[in-house]
Amino acid sequence: MKKWMLIFVVLLLLTLPLTACNQNELQKIRLAEVTHSIFYAPLYVALSKGFFKEEGLDVELTTTAGGDKTMTALLSDGADVALVGSETSIYVHAQGSKDPAINFAQLTQTDGTFLVSREKAEQFEWDQLKDSTFLGQRKGGMPQMVGEFVLKNNGIDPHEDLNLIQNIDFANVANAFASGTGDYVQLFEPTASIFEKEGRGHIVASFGSESGRVPYTTFMAKESYLDKNQDTVKKFTKAIYKAQQWVEENNAKDIATSILEQFPDTDPEIVETVIDRYKQQESFASDPILDEEEWNNLQDIMEEAGELPERIDHSSLVNTSIAEEVSSK
Structure with missing residues (x-):
């Protein structure tokens, strides 16, 4: 009887670590x-x-x-x-x-995007975008939809008042602006801040602040x-x-x-x-x-x-x- 009890205790001690591991498994x-x-x-x-x-x-x-x-x-x-x-x-x-x-x-x-201007504006007004070339985001995506929503709320028809470019892949929008395409661009961070630090552009407005929750x-x-x-x-x-x-x-x-x-x-x-x-x-x-x-x-x-x-x-x-x-x- 003592022999079987000893075997039982040994088996119990052996299984306890396994049980603990299973309980701690993520x-x-x-x-x-x-x-x-x-x-x-x-x-x-x-x-x-x-x-x-x-x-x-x-x-x-x-x-x-x-x-x-x-x-x-x-x-x-x-x-x-x-x-x-x-x-x-x-x-x-x-x-x-x-x-x-x-x-x-x-x-x-x-929204997490910002309006970046090629030229520094001492006092930015949305009307300054009229007749400019604007590098937007992919059609149907939230950045583009929020961008157009904000532009319209500020009296700008993005398809009538701008030369709107939307045929550039998301990954290449910043590169296109850096290469000289466009007067304004809608950019995510950290690219917007990097461009500003390097003097390639200037953050003039926030689409997130303009569009609401x-x-x-x-x-x-x-x-x-x-x-x-x-x-x-x-x-x-x-x-x-x-x-x-x-x-x-x-x-x-x-x-x-x-x-x-x-x-x-x-x-x-x-x-x-x-x-x-x-x-x-x-x-x-x-x-x-x-x-x-x-x-x-x-x-x-x-x-x-x-x-x-x-x-x-x-x-x-x-x-x-x-x-x-x-x-x-």
Whole structure:
């Protein structure tokens, strides 16, 4: 009897470490981001500060370079979660998807582009754009739609009052401007700040400040994934909320220092400048809740650009229950 008891105790001691390992094993989430940008600073803070790991998650981040590719990755199960513009969920819904992409957490709440002028303007007025050559963004994408929305709000018809160029790939817009094409260009950071530092252009206006609150980039997952992985998505959203609060409470320099490993080829001063600019115009959402007003503003912008397939109720493609729960604690 004592012999069997001894064997039992030995087996128990051998299995305890294995049980502990299983309990400590991180759950993987495959996250596809539409581009790698300082604009997504809170996400990188969640990674660098270990907020995902605190929730028992191992986030595998992949840059999929473009809205179409990002949604393809999500819908084909190449990714569990996508970080992309909310407009893509509307496009997918319009195609009759039986497993729609649901927005469950918001990361940025304004446009992230800036108007850069080749010539320095002592006092910028939007009327100065009339009859100029303007390098815009890809038709149908949020930067282009927000850009046109802002221009129209300032009395400029982008297709009548400008020589509008939209046939240049996103990756080559900055190079085209640097090579001498255009009087004005719509640029993301850090390119806008780099151009200003190098004297290639001058930031004269912010499209984010002009367009109002909009769910510019959100985390989304297929409805079926959300249904089966509620607890996992809740942990993911909780980590994002921790990062959003950390960004809210810390200065640009500390935020920049925390995410520098994500941008090893970018001047640390530029990273800090960009973060400071985005913080000042409140581009980083302070919580993950995508509210109905923002959703409707998005659709107004899409409608104005002629890119809205149909108006979709907030409740159809947005799930705020998880974001509201983690934000209330």
